[in-house]
Amino acid sequence: MSKFAVLIQVNLKTILRDRILHAILGAVVVGLLLVPAISSFSMRQVQELAISLALSGISFFLLVMAILLGSSSIWRDVEQRHTTSVLTLPLSRTTYVLAKFAAIAIFLLGTGILLGICSIPLISVAAASYPSDQPILWGNLVVALCGDIAKSMLIAAMALLLSSISTSFYLPFFGSVVLYLCGSASQEVYEYVTGEFVRAMHPLVIVIIKSVYCLLPNLAAFNYKVQAVYALPIPFEQIAWSVGYGTLYVAMILVLAVLTFNRRVLG
Amino acid sequence: MKGRLALVTLVLAYLCLLPGFIGQMKERPIEVKLGYQPHARVIRLVSGEFSPLVAEMSVVNLLFYYGTLVDKWQKNIIIRPEYMNMFRMLSTVSELDPYNQDAYYFAQAAFTWELGRVKEVNMLLERGMQFRTWDHWLPFYAGFNSAYFLKDYAAAAKYMQRSAELSGDTLRTKLASRYLYESSRTSMALSFLDGMIAREKNAAVIKTYQVRKEALQAVDTIEQAVLAYRQAKGGNPAQVSDLVASGLIKVLPRDPYGGEFYLDNDGRVRTTSQFANPDQR
Numbered sequence: 001m002s003k004f005a006v007l008i009q010v011n012l013k014t015i016l017r018d019r020i021l022h023a024i025l026g027a028v029v030v031g032l033l034l035v036p037a038i039s040s041f042s043m044r045q046v047q048e049l050a051i052s053l054a055l056s057g058i059s060f061f062l063l064v065m066a067i068l069l070g071s072s073s074i075w076r077d078v079e080q081r082h083t084t085s086v087l088t089l090p091l092s093r094t095t096y097v098l099a100k101f102a103a104i105a106i107f108l109l110g111t112g113i114l115l116g117i118c119s120i121p122l123i124s125v126a127a128a129s130y131p132s133d134q135p136i137l138w139g140n141l142v143v144a145l146c147g148d149i150a151k152s153m154l155i156a157a158m159a160l161l162l163s164s165i166s167t168s169f170y171l172p173f174f175g176s177v178v179l180y181l182c183g184s185a186s187q188e189v190y191e192y193v194t195g196e197f198v199r200a201m202h203p204l205v206i207v208i209i210k211s212v213y214c215l216l217p218n219l220a221a222f223n224y225k226v227q228a229v230y231a232l233p234i235p236f237e238q239i240a241w242s243v244g245y246g247t248l249y250v251a252m253i254l255v256l257a258v259l260t261f262n263r264r265v266l267g
Numbered sequence: 268m269k270g271r272l273a274l275v276t277l278v279l280a281y282l283c284l285l286p287g288f289i290g291q292m293k294e295r296p297i298e299v300k301l302g303y304q305p306h307a308r309v310i311r312l313v314s315g316e317f318s319p320l321v322a323e324m325s326v327v328n329l330l331f332y333y334g335t336l337v338d339k340w341q342k343n344i345i346i347r348p349e350y351m352n353m354f355r356m357l358s359t360v361s362e363l364d365p366y367n368q369d370a371y372y373f374a375q376a377a378f379t380w381e382l383g384r385v386k387e388v389n390m391l392l393e394r395g396m397q398f399r400t401w402d403h404w405l406p407f408y409a410g411f412n413s414a415y416f417l418k419d420y421a422a423a424a425k426y427m428q429r430s431a432e433l434s435g436d437t438l439r440t441k442l443a444s445r446y447l448y449e450s451s452r453t454s455m456a457l458s459f460l461d462g463m464i465a466r467e468k469n470a471a472v473i474k475t476y477q478v479r480k481e482a483l484q485a486v487d488t489i490e491q492a493v494l495a496y497r498q499a500k501g502g503n504p505a506q507v508s509d510l511v512a513s514g515l516i517k518v519l520p521r522d523p524y525g526g527e528f529y530l531d532n533d534g535r536v537r538t539t540s541q542f543a544n545p546d547q548r
Binding site for chain 2: 041042043044045048049052053056059060130133134151181184185188189192219220223225226229230232
């Protein structure tokens with residue numbers, strides 16, 4: 001087994017042993033079990049609400065996991081001097097950072113798939129209680145779930161980047177929360193300033209907003225919930241653009257994280 | 268050991284306290300308020316990917332609120348609904364998630380019969396039709412509203428035609444032509460309500476429909492008797508009691524809204540309740 005694979009394995013074991021994560025996962029599973037009961041409160045879109053609740057619950061869990069795992073990774077290893085011992089081995093800092101991310105990504109992928117599988121019977125039960133006019137397109141649900149997993153990986157990469165320059169929990173945690181909020185709203189703001197109200201704004205402000213829009217992660221690119229909930233068609237092109245954007249953005253962030261960590265002085 | 272003993276004591280005390288506490292909580296007056304909702308754009312910015320869920324939970328909140336009001340009305344406790352706030356909330360929901368059918372269906376259920384906000388409801392339904400392109404109920408409702416409330420039969424026929432095309436239901440095409448001729452409006456309303464009740468699952472909304480249906484059935488009975496009176500005597504009865512006196516109706520039907528039926532100058536059946544609960548008149 002390569003050093004990279006061993007390092008991933010070690011990191012993954014550390015993540016899986018974390019009891020706080022167990023507690024959060026347990027809470028999400030209980031929440032998912034309530035999906036059929038809660039969705040029955042809807043007037044006529046019981047099935048739609050069940051899908052929406054299940055996907056939102058999974059997405060929220062993945063988001064919390066990504067932020068917690070990403071923001072508590074590198075700076076804590078530095079603080080507890082784990083890096084000092086690990087990096088004395090014939091391991092590059094690049095391998096160290098990438099293995100950290102890979103372990104988080106594998107965890108997010110695994111739990112995402114697991115929770116997705118758990119939600120299938122729950123959605124089916126809710127849908128059977130009050131059949132909808134629209135069918136359940138399971139393929140759309142898979143796309144939506146993959147979008148949420150990809151989004152959480154991107155957030156984890158950002159948290160990891162902030163963690164690589166930080167000396168405490170606060171910057172990576174709150175920084176990634178702020179970046180998540182900005183990334184979720186960026187498309188909305190962009191559409192607003194490029195819409196009919198654009199005349200009321202100074203052109204310089206619009207240029208600044210558009211530049212910030214390009215810099216911030218566009219998390220709307222990974223949001224396929226509406227298509228999954230209402231069985232709307234998802235063009236393949238749209239998925240391909242999301243995949244391309246996500247891959248490049250995560251790669252850029254990881255390179256930045258590696259460069260930052262390579263320059264960091266370890267005490 | 269001391270710690271465990273303390274914990275057990277506290278748990279036991281808690282268990283003893285629970286029944287009384289739950290009873291007291293049940294007795295507490297419920298504040299029947301819908302609350303304030305920020306502008307749709309603000310909610311979209313804050314909720315991001317969770318916008319559809321926020322929209323649906325707002326509708327569920329609205330349904331609970333409306334259900335509480337209907338429950339109070341049945342106990343003769345009249346609380347004036349925050350209709351403007353309710354409608355604003357539904358508009359917000361349709362902006363957050365334009366595919367949300369509950370918002371359109373609830374607007375149809377609560378704002379047409381009771382409040383007469385038919386134009387606003389039809390605007391909301393038009394918005395829904397732009398997104399829910401497969402949904403034949405939205406043009407069906409808009410068509411019904413146009414014909415029954417607005418008496419705009421051209422618009423009604425257009426909506427009904429669209430509904431018929433989407434549903435493949437020939438009955439709707441017939442309805443479209445019937446709207447054009449404005450025939451038998453009360454019985455049309457009754458068949459419309461039957462359709463709504465059959466598809467509804469919210470108890471509070473069903474209850475309001477049933478009351479409305481009962482009122483319309485009463486009107487239909489009187490209308491049929493007026494028609495028979497005209498055919499027999501060549502003119503309109505002076506008052507509804509003439510129908511009972513002439514043996515066309517055994518007993519005058521009751522208005523479930525608490526009003527009394529009468530005939531206007533054209534011989535049309537009216538009620539002093541205006542088909543509304545006392546607080547809504």
